[in-house]
Amino acid sequence: MSSASSSDESPLRFHPRSLQNMKVTHDGTIARRQNTSFFTRGLVFGTRPITQGEKITFKLMEVAENLGGFVYVGFTSRDPDTQVGVSCQKIARESGYWTWFFPKELCTQGRSLFYYVNNDGEVRYGVDDCEKGKFPGAVRPLQPLWPLFDIFGNSSSIRLVQAPPSNKSTTNRRTVPLSLHSTHSRSLRVTKNVSQRLDKGYTQGYVFSERPIKPNEGVLIQISPSQPGPRFQGFVHLGVTSCDPAQLPRDDLPDNVNHLVDRPEYWVLICDFSKLNCGDEIGLTLTKSGQISFHLNGGKFKGVVHVDATLKLWLFVNVYGTTQAIHLMTCPEPAKDEEKECVVCYDNAIEAALYRCGHTCMCFECAVEQWQGKGDGHCPLCRAVIRDVIRINK
Incomplete structure (x- = not known):
């Protein structure tokens, strides 16, 4: 049985062609339901077939409060470029598709979820780099397999995460x-x-x-x-x-x-x-x-x-x-200021510091929302109570 690995292929992205209620942004890394009043119509595909053992890693970025997140994952042997009028209901009835329900207890906002297919056709899954199990059944690994996602229920957007490099941080660095x-x-x-x-x-x-x-x-x-x-x-x-x-x-x-x-x-x-x-x-x-x-x-x-x-x-x-x-x-190499996106909206630059934990991970508008209601007053990274929000002037 082979283990998961990174791929030498081009970075995996969401297919740019919108399906029903989906919008793909941020260079193909984020897929979001446009009308969140619909709890279905969240089907989206990957841009290329995956390789055996290649981890497909993603995060649920928006999950309704007090309710769990939901996402189906799977593969198709059909090129997304040729699929017209396909829907979640259709792929459940036809051959050439394999889908599974990701365990609900793992589907919390911001956690890194992954799945991959090994040489035996088993599809294994996990969270935060820790493998948790395998989905029932198997796929035929000796054919092109495009990943697919169905974002539904209380989840409204997901983000593809590129696997970290396998080498340690000291490689080619003088310490x-x-x-x-x-x-x-x-x-x-x-x-x-x-x-x-x-x-x-x-x-x-x-x-x-x-x-x-x-x-x-x-x-x-x-x-x-x-x-x-x-x-x-x-x-x-x-x-x-x-x-x-x-x-x-x-x-x-x-x-x-x-x-x-x-x-x-x-x-x-x-x-x-x-x-x-x-x-x-x-x-x-x-x-x-x-x-x-x-x-x-x-x-x-x-x-x-x-x-x-x-x-x-x-x-x-x-x-x-x-x-x-x-x-x-x-x-000794000099460090540079890193321009990071807000971990909540993924649109604006980070421009707020949280008191007292000190984390800077959100734009000012999202930080205020996190403090005053939407986030129940807790830091999204460490869950510390937010006492105040300070705008950072760069």
Whole structure:
């Protein structure tokens, strides 16, 4: 049985020809139902046949509140260019189509869902890079297979996500060790740029960079967790602080990392990294404007926060769960401000910072809506309560 892989073919896109109630935008990566009062009429195809083992990854971008998202996925052996008047009802009755209902419990807004066909014709599926099972039956893999989607029910748009590159972020990049500070939690041992746990405890894993990180500096955190235990998997929390570690007593740090933001110093906390595996790398870059972007394994974008770049900022990491060690590296290549689209509307540029979590992931209009009602007052990335929305002037 073969496993999923990336493809050397051109990037997969939605077919530009609109079917019934669908509109394709953003260079073919987003398909949206134009009239959301219809709960059907959401059929759309891919632009090319897939290869065996190629992951088809997508996100449900708009799901009605208090109700689940729904999507059928599948394949067709018929070229979408030749299909006229095709409908969801028609493909259910005719040969040359294979469709499955994606498990409802996985269909939540913003999660990365995927499916692929292996050499045996099995169609397997999963979420967030974790395989969950296989759909019943099989397809005939030795023929062209175009992917298809039926966006219906309370889902109104999906976005195709290109698979991240298989190589790590250090490939073709020059890195040098970034030393860790002598101030650290009691459960850690620090040697140069390596932090190692001394016991089996799950908390009190704080460690700091020896010096403030520089504007336009990139940092790599290399993860070395142990085998998953019965209670936790590999976790790290990270962020920046204006607190000089040399002035910080070792026992003056809370067991609960969320309490750091209540301290009098400036602390910005990022809690977006869990289920880490040995060899994973978290990349972090700070620009002169105060934008911090962070990634996983070189290509999988995780998010952006905006910080006060007028302060001296030390990087801190809380080694948590079954994660046993981290290696800290720095990348001398200058970092650039990344122009990202709002994670809600996918039309406008990011121009708002959320207080107090610090995430910058939305345009100002969507951020206000997320704060005052549509998003139930929570950050869409970390689910922290939004206290205020600050417009970013670039």
